[in-house]
Amino acid sequence: MSITIQPLDVNQRRSCPENFAFGTTFSDHMFTQEYDQTSGWNNALISPYHSLSLDPSAAVFHYSQEIFEGLKAYRSPTGVINLFRPEENIKRFNRSANRMVMPQVDEALHLDAIKSLIALDHQWVPSQNGSSLYIRPTMIATSPKLGLGASSNYQHFIICGPAGAYFKGGLEPIAVHVADKYRRAVVGGVGEAKTGGNYAASLYASEDVVKKGYSQVLWLDAVEGRYVEEVGAMNICFVYEGKRIVTPSLSGSILPGVTRDSLLKLAPTLGYEVAEERLDIELILADIASGKITEVFGCGTAAVISPVGVLCFKDKDYVVNNQKTGAVSKHLYDVLTGIQYGTHEDTFNWIQPVEI
Numbered sequence: 001m002s003i004t005i006q007p008l009d010v011n012q013r014r015s016c017p018e019n020f021a022f023g024t025t026f027s028d029h030m031f032t033q034e035y036d037q038t039s040g041w042n043n044a045l046i047s048p049y050h051s052l053s054l055d056p057s058a059a060v061f062h063y064s065q066e067i068f069e070g071l072k073a074y075r076s077p078t079g080v081i082n083l084f085r086p087e088e089n090i091k092r093f094n095r096s097a098n099r100m101v102m103p104q105v106d107e108a109l110h111l112d113a114i115k116s117l118i119a120l121d122h123q124w125v126p127s128q129n130g131s132s133l134y135i136r137p138t139m140i141a142t143s144p145k146l147g148l149g150a151s152s153n154y155q156h157f158i159i160c161g162p163a164g165a166y167f168k169g170g171l172e173p174i175a176v177h178v179a180d181k182y183r184r185a186v187v188g189g190v191g192e193a194k195t196g197g198n199y200a201a202s203l204y205a206s207e208d209v210v211k212k213g214y215s216q217v218l219w220l221d222a223v224e225g226r227y228v229e230e231v232g233a234m235n236i237c238f239v240y241e242g243k244r245i246v247t248p249s250l251s252g253s254i255l256p257g258v259t260r261d262s263l264l265k266l267a268p269t270l271g272y273e274v275a276e277e278r279l280d281i282e283l284i285l286a287d288i289a290s291g292k293i294t295e296v297f298g299c300g301t302a303a304v305i306s307p308v309g310v311l312c313f314k315d316k317d318y319v320v321n322n323q324k325t326g327a328v329s330k331h332l333y334d335v336l337t338g339i340q341y342g343t344h345e346d347t348f349n350w351i352q353p354v355e356i
C-alpha cells in the first residue's frame with residue numbers, strides 16, 4: 001500500500017515559529033490511515049493537520065483502547081535531519097497494539113509514513129541547540145459501539161510538533177517522590193504497553209507530589225511495594241561509585257524504553273559496567289545515604305537524561321550528589337545527544353537520515 005500525499009499549497013505552509021510551547025504547536029501536516037475488518041488498513045494519507053470527527057460512542061472514549069509512541073527528529077549542525085532508532089518505536093507500537101487487541105501496522109509503511117511526513121514538514125524541525133521535532137504516532141479504537149469488546153475499526157495517525165531544549169541552562173537535577181500509596185502497573189497488566197490508561201491512572205499521584213514540591217513520581221512494584229520500577233515517562237538508573245550503572249530489570253510492568261536500551265548498549269563502550277537487577281528501595285536509599293550511589297538519573301526520549309537531586313520516601317529526603325549533575329550523567333547525555341544530532345560517531349548505526 002502506498003501513501004497518498006495531499007499537501008498544502010507551498011504558499012500556505014508555515015515553518016517552525018520562534019516561540020512555541022511543547023505539545024501545543026503542531027506542524028502543517030499529519031498522517032492518517034483507517035482499519036476495518038474487510039479491507040484491513042486503508043486510505044494511507046498525508047494531508048493538512050486537522051481535527052478528527054468521531055462518533056461519541058467510539059470505543060476509545062469509553063474503554064481507552066488506544067496506544068501511542070514518542071520519538072524525535074533531530075537537525076544536525078550541517079542541516080541533516082536524523083531519526084534515532086525509529087524501528088524500535090515502530091516495533092514497540094505493534095507490541096502495545098497486540099496487548100490492547102489492536103491490529104498490527106506494517107513496519108515499513110509506518111517508517112515510510114514518519115519519514116514522508118518529516119520530509120514534507122522539514123521546515124518544522126527546529127535548529128536551536130537541544131531542540132527537535134517530536135513525533136507522536138497514535139492508534140485509537142473508532143467503532144461506534146458501547147458494548148464492551150475489542151473494536152472492529154481503528155484509526156492510526158501521526159502528528160508532530162517542535163520540542164525545545166528540555167533543560168534551558170544545562171542538565172538540572174529534579175526532585176522525585178517515591179510513591180508509597182499509589183501503584184502504576186502490575187505484572188500481567190498493561191504497564192509494558194504505551195497505552196493512555198497508564199497515564200490517566202498515574203495523574204492523581206503525580207498531582208499529589210507536585211503539591212509537595214516534587215516534579216515526578218518514582219513507582220514501586222504493585223505486589224510488595226518494595227522494588228523500584230520507573231519514573232513518570234522515564235526509566236531510572238543508579239550509578240555506583242561513578243562506574244557501575246544499575247537499572248531495574250524489565251519486570252513485566254515496566255515500559256521498556258528505547259533510551260534505557262540505548263544506554264545499556266552505549267555505556268559499556270564508554271568504560272562503565274551496566275547491570276539490570278531487581279532493586280529494593282530500602283537498599284537503594286541506604287546506598288544513597290552511605291554515598292555508594294553517586295548519581296541517580298531518569299532516561300527517556302523527552303529529556304534523554306534527567307539527573308535526580310533528591311529522592312523522597314515516607315517524608316524523608318535523600319540527597320544525591322549534593323543535588324548536582326554528576327559526571328556520568330553528563331557524559332552519557334553528551335554522547336547520546338551527540339549521536340542523535342550527528343556530531344558524535346554513530347558506531348551502532350542508530351541514526352537514520354530523512355531524505356528531503
Ligand SMILES: *Cc1c(COP(=O)(O)O)cnc(C)c1O
Nearest residue numbers: 233234235255257258259300301
Ligand atoms: C515512553 C516511556 C518511557 C521512556 O521510553 P523511551 O523509549 O526511552 O522514550 C519510560 N517509561 C514510560 C512509562 C514511558 O511511557
